[in-house]
Amino acid sequence: MESPVVLGLTHWVYLCGVIAIIVTLVCRANVVAPAILATFATVFAFSGHFSTALEAVFFAPLTAARELFNIFLVISLMTALLNALKSINADVRMVQPFKALMVNGHVGYFVLGFVSYVLSLFFWPTPAVPLIAGILLPAAIYAGVPPLGAAMCIGIAGLGTALSSDYVIKVAPGISAKAAAVPMPLVADKALVLSLVTGVVAFLIAYVRIRRYIEAPDVRNLERWESLEVTANSTLLSTKGGRARIRRNKPQHASVGDGGHGGSTSRPVGVAPRDLLTPTQERWSRLFAIVIPVSFLSIVAYMVLPHVIPGFKGASGNAAAALVGGVAGLLMVAVAAARDYRSVCRRTSEHITEGFVFSFRAMSSVLPIAGFFFIGVAGTAAPILGLPAGVPAPGLLADLVKAGEHLIPHDKFFVSYGILLAGMVTGIDGSGFAGLPLTGALSGALGRAVGLDVSTLAAIGQMGSVWTGKTMTAWSALAAVASFARVPVLQAVRHLMIPVLTGLLVSTLVAIVLW
Structure with a gap:
């Protein structure tokens, strides 16, 4: 039998830091300062050494950078490719075939969501998001989908709906089922239903919130979008030889200089005219407008083939x-x-430099925030806490959830929503999967104690952990989605909170009623 968890000063300081960051987010303020202060306070409470706490302020973002650099790199390379395509106007040519399908921004929003879901379901969002960004995102922007709407669409459909069920690859339900000691297909089937309920609710709420910002199809939508530069909290419309305009914490939906309507004939402020191309460059432009989508679609096929042809190796995950x-x-x-x-x-050097500048501008402020939450995860906390190699780090987040287990009344509503809350708490590390062993184990213990279906509780916990980790944390793959869509990641988090939380509450209620 497991010994009861004893919460010490470090746990309480860490919990206060988590609450402070959540409150700051709700208040629509930047959370970097609270994250740095909370990092210092937590490590000082743990070690008792002032110097170790000072070092932690450095080691926390450094640890986060090691964990997240793959996202930085993919963003940089894809941005470099997009900038290269702009130089020969292939970016505009590439989206022309999608005009027949994405007849307007409303249709484009739903097409973007469907494709994001299907691709992410087969090989997870990490490789899927760059593919979507390279093929469909420019087409959706051209059709009139606002950049914030595109980011919310991909986040809900791909990072949330597809990954929370993980119905094809089945890593998530496998972890949950093993920890709960129930057959994996039971958890997988219920998770699929709950993910679709959560996703549909969140997707429709997000659509209602951004539909009034959808514009008519116009190449100027694409030009304005390509001229945006973002940080975690603001959007900068770059200009050449003129003054830049900064928009803070507002959806990027209105045209600059045209009153927010797509019908103006004047060029938007800050959008440089396209360079004239020679006949040879025009031919290359037409060629690459075909080669780019074909190349990425070939990668899609290569990743899907293992699910079709037994024994075919293909590629998945980090590969x-x-x-x-x-x-x-x-x-x-x-x-x-x-x-x-x-x-x-x-x-080539310029494009690579521009790509890295773009990715670090968009994501650099995320590192101190992620570093603080990594203190709560046993697998990443050791270097931040100043522990020597081989010394296990405490799992502060897991300890806090376990310690609060006894506070959940043995009622099916309280237990179900308690498991959902536990999943959401463990999901704030940004992983989404790291908390599944805990939610699975809690589901097994509480479900058998109160006579509830264990597989249902495990699926509910899985929803809370994955949806929170991937759509409501700025230090997860959502940062890549926001960067590709050229919107501030913290702005995307704030706008996703209401749709996702509503979807989770509704899907948990559906689980209680159905099972």
Whole structure:
């Protein structure tokens, strides 16, 4: 029998830090300062050494950078490719075939969501998001979907709905079922239903909230979007030779300089005119407008084939993300050479630099926040707490959830929503999967104690953990989605909270009624 969890000063200080960050988020303020102060206070409470706490302020974002650099790199390479495509106008040509399907922003929103769900269901969002960003996101923006709406759409459909069920790859239900000691298919089937309920509710609420910002299809939508630069809290419309305009914490939906209507004939402020191309460059532009989608669709097929052909190796997870990034890098060099082979070395360097500047501008402030939450996870806390190699780190988050287990009344409503809350608490580390062993174990213990279906509780906990970790934390894959959509990641988090929380509450109620 497990010994009861004893909460010490470190646990309480860490909990106060979590609450402070959540309150700051709700108040729509930047959470970097609270995260840094909470990191210092937590490590000081743990070690008792002032110097160790000071070092933690450095080691926390450093640890987060190690964990998240793959996201930085994929963003950088895909942004570099997009900038290269802009130089030969292939980005505009590439979206032309989707005009027949995405006849307007309303249709584009739902098409983007459906494709995001299907791709993410088969090989997880990490490699799927760059593919969507490279193929469909520009088409959706052209059709009139606002950038914030696109980010919410991909986040809800891909990171939330698809990954929370993980019905094809079945890693998440496998972890939950093993911890709960129930057959995996029972958890997988219930998780699929609950993920769809949560996703549909969140998706429709998000659509209602952004539909009035949807514009008419226009190439200027794409040009304005490509001119945006983002940080965690603001959007900058870059200008050449003029003043820049900063929009803080507002959806990027209105045209700049045209009163917010797509019918103006004037060029938006800050959008530089496209360079004139030679006949040879025009031919290259048409070629790459075909090559880019075909290349990424080939990667899609390569990832899907293992599910169709037994024994076919394919690629998944980190390997799939690396494949996407590698292809993007090579294509970027090829496009730069097509633009002007004599300056390919200079242009390639410029595109790579622009890509990294873009990714670090968008995500750098996320690192101190992620670093604080990594203190609560046993697998990442050791270097931040100053522990020597081989010394296990405490799992502060897991301890807090276990310690509060006895406070949940033995009623099916309280137990179900208690498991959901436990999943949400463990999900704030940004992983989504790290808390599944805990929610599974709690489901097994509480479900058998009060006579509730254990597989149902495990599926509910899985929903809370994955949806929170992937759609309501700025230090998860949502940062990549927001960066590709060119919207502030903290803004995306704030706008996703109401749709996702509503979806989780509704799906948990559905689980109680159905099972």
